[in-house]
Amino acid sequence: xxxxxxxxxxxxxxxxxxxxxxxxxxxxxxxxxxxxxxxxxxxxxxxxxxxxxxxxxxxxxxxxxxxxxxxxxxxxxxxxxxxxxxxxxxxxxxxxxxxxxxxxxxxxxxxxxxxxxxxxxxxxxxxxxxxxxxxxxxxxxxxxxxxxxxxxxxxxxxxxxxxxxxxxxxxxxxxxxxxxxxxxxxxxxxxxxxxxxxxxxxxxxxxxxxxxxxxxxxxxxxxxxxxxxxxxxxxxxxxxxxxxxxxxxxxxxxxxxxxxxxxxxxxxxxxxxxxxxxxxxxxxxxxxxxxxxxxxxxxxxxxxxxxxxxxxxxxxxxxxxxxxxxxxxxxxxxxxxxxxxxxxxxxxxxxxxxxxxxxxxxxxxxxxxxxxxxxxxxxxxxxxxxxxxxxxxxxxxxxxxxxxxxxxxxxxxxxxxxxxxxxxxxxxxxxxxxxxxxxxxxxxxxxxxxxxxxxxxxxxxxxxxxxxxxxxxxxxxxxxxxxxxxxxxxxxxxxxxxxxxxx
Ligand code: MCA
Ligand code: AMP
Numbered sequence: 001x002x003x004x005x006x007x008x009x010x011x012x013x014x015x016x017x018x019x020x021x022x023x024x025x026x027x028x029x030x031x032x033x034x035x036x037x038x039x040x041x042x043x044x045x046x047x048x049x050x051x052x053x054x055x056x057x058x059x060x061x062x063x064x065x066x067x068x069x070x071x072x073x074x075x076x077x078x079x080x081x082x083x084x085x086x087x088x089x090x091x092x093x094x095x096x097x098x099x100x101x102x103x104x105x106x107x108x109x110x111x112x113x114x115x116x117x118x119x120x121x122x123x124x125x126x127x128x129x130x131x132x133x134x135x136x137x138x139x140x141x142x143x144x145x146x147x148x149x150x151x152x153x154x155x156x157x158x159x160x161x162x163x164x165x166x167x168x169x170x171x172x173x174x175x176x177x178x179x180x181x182x183x184x185x186x187x188x189x190x191x192x193x194x195x196x197x198x199x200x201x202x203x204x205x206x207x208x209x210x211x212x213x214x215x216x217x218x219x220x221x222x223x224x225x226x227x228x229x230x231x232x233x234x235x236x237x238x239x240x241x242x243x244x245x246x247x248x249x250x251x252x253x254x255x256x257x258x259x260x261x262x263x264x265x266x267x268x269x270x271x272x273x274x275x276x277x278x279x280x281x282x283x284x285x286x287x288x289x290x291x292x293x294x295x296x297x298x299x300x301x302x303x304x305x306x307x308x309x310x311x312x313x314x315x316x317x318x319x320x321x322x323x324x325x326x327x328x329x330x331x332x333x334x335x336x337x338x339x340x341x342x343x344x345x346x347x348x349x350x351x352x353x354x355x356x357x358x359x360x361x362x363x364x365x366x367x368x369x370x371x372x373x374x375x376x377x378x379x380x381x382x383x384x385x386x387x388x389x390x391x392x393x394x395x396x397x398x399x400x401x402x403x404x405x406x407x408x409x410x411x412x413x414x415x416x417x418x419x420x421x422x423x424x425x426x427x428x429x430x431x432x433x434x435x436x437x438x439x440x441x442x443x444x445x446x447x448x449x450x451x452x453x454x455x456x457x458x459x460x461x462x463x464x465x466x467x468x469x470x471x472x473x474x475x476x477x478x479x480x481x482x483x484x485x486x487x488x489x490x491x492x493x494x495x496x497x498x499x500x501x502x503x
Pocket of ligand 2: 280
């Protein structure tokens with residue numbers, strides 16, 4: 001039966017014996033293996049009661065099997081819900097209760113810890129580890145490798161990805177088969193992917209970048225990838241000779257640019273280095289180019305929209321810009337207050353419309369409505385301008401968000417937790433320039449006289465509740481926070497005051 005995204009993947013299939021994935025340990029998964037295991041896992045999910053439209057929440061270490069599980073969800077019409085491996089039980093509890101998954105797949109090491117919260121939300125718990133073990137793979141061994149793909153159209157949901165958003169708690173961005181397929185095809189074309197490409201995959205697979213941009217583009221090109229567990233410069237450099245493309249966040253390139261093994265010779269076989277998820281400093285672009293001769297191609301996207309813009313494959317890749325709107329994607333710059341369109345060179349809110357734009361936030365029709373204009377444009381929360389040549393520049397954020405090493409951190413979430421610590425009057429969390437992570441999460445805290453909550457104590461408290469990447473790199477104590485006449489905390493003043501904290 002027609003299955004919008006998976007049929008397109010089938011159409012792009014090279015020979016069954018062609019390599020899809022080579023793991024760090026050198027294990028090869030062919031496209032035939034992909035069809036076989038994704039069918040078995042789809043049968044297991046159906047046998048566990050997963051029907052079309054049911055959510056399958058997944059918090060597992062990166063592995064080829066985890067990618068097969070994503071594909072199994074596509075095939076059986078389930079909605080794949082990947083979760084950051086760093087999330088604590090408290091954080092997961094929120095996602096499970098909001099998304100009400102039919103099945104939760106966790107690492108065996110976390111199974112006991114999660115059992116209660118999974119049971120309480122009415123889901124079944126299965127396990128999967130990064131060595132091909134766990135209950136799910138046990139069941140897959142006995143399952144049939146024949147599976148009739150469930151019918152799914154362009155508007156049916158393929159995935160829900162939680163995003164910190166601009167206000168309130170995390171929101172589940174609903175992404176359809178059509179959203180994912182249109183973006184994968186567009187990126188394949190603009191980045192000239194073919195079956196001969198081999199991607200170095202060192203990103204996590206629970207976000208748009210590592211999952212959809214990296215994996216869907218590889219699949220839709222019939223290409224292959226080196227699937228590495230995480231960013232490790234040694235492992236990456238060792239694969240330059242056999243690979244063609246690297247996708248990374250700016251922190252990858254900051255680190256690679258400092259690595260003496262990275263030079264013209266070692267990168268000669270590579271055809272493309274792509275960066276996104278956070279601003280790439282011009283300085284990093286320049287240094288990398290001087291060392292390797294490669295101009296990093298920067299692109300811009302969001303969980304809600306997939307990719308929106310890209311610097312050109314041929315033509316000038318201009319540092320400090322995110323390139324042109326992708327084919328089929330409309331971008332405009334509007335006045336933040338009136339919504340009126342602005343002229344080239346003027347700075348305003350970036351708004352996006354196209355087949356890439358999501359179907360709304362899960363269970364939040366009001367929030368969804370608030371983020372779209374009446375004529376269908378999605379309000380990104382990013383401030384930018386489009387220059388005379390049509391290049392999009394992102395010049396800031398209209399949303400209170402910190403991006404650290406490509407991960408989004410929502411200050412309000414951290415502030416709410418810090419404010420619960422005994423002796424804390426109030427706090428403000430900001431991002432300030434950080435050479436490695438781009439922005440360093442920094443907390444500015446006002447303590448009650450006589451109380452002395454210290455940095456270590458607050459960090460220990462937060463560590464129980466929040467994923468570690470969200471924890472402030474520094475906590476600073478002040479007598480009071482700067483406020484404007486309306487009483488609003490002036491984070492811009494704090495950002496200026498601490499601009500050189502991490503120099
Ligand atoms: C790890 N740590 C971090 C981060 N990563 N702290 C702040 N920001 C981070 N990004 C902390 C860990 O908790 C740990 O602290 C310590 O740093 C070392 O951890 P380790 O795992 O060794 O870190 P690493 O391997 O050096 O990781 C840095 C990294 C990684 C390679 C930059 O964070 C990464 O792969 N980031 C990619 C994120 C990504 O895929 N974003 C795409 C989102 P402790 O010792 O205290 O525990 S999708 C998106 O944004 C849109 C759609 C788009 O446009 O793509
Ligand atoms: P997320 O919520 O994880 O999808 O993050 C999306 C946000 O990351 C965007 O709204 C931008 O603020 C930021 N972003 C992604 N790519 C870039 C880029 N190339 N340059 C600047 N910001 C970016």
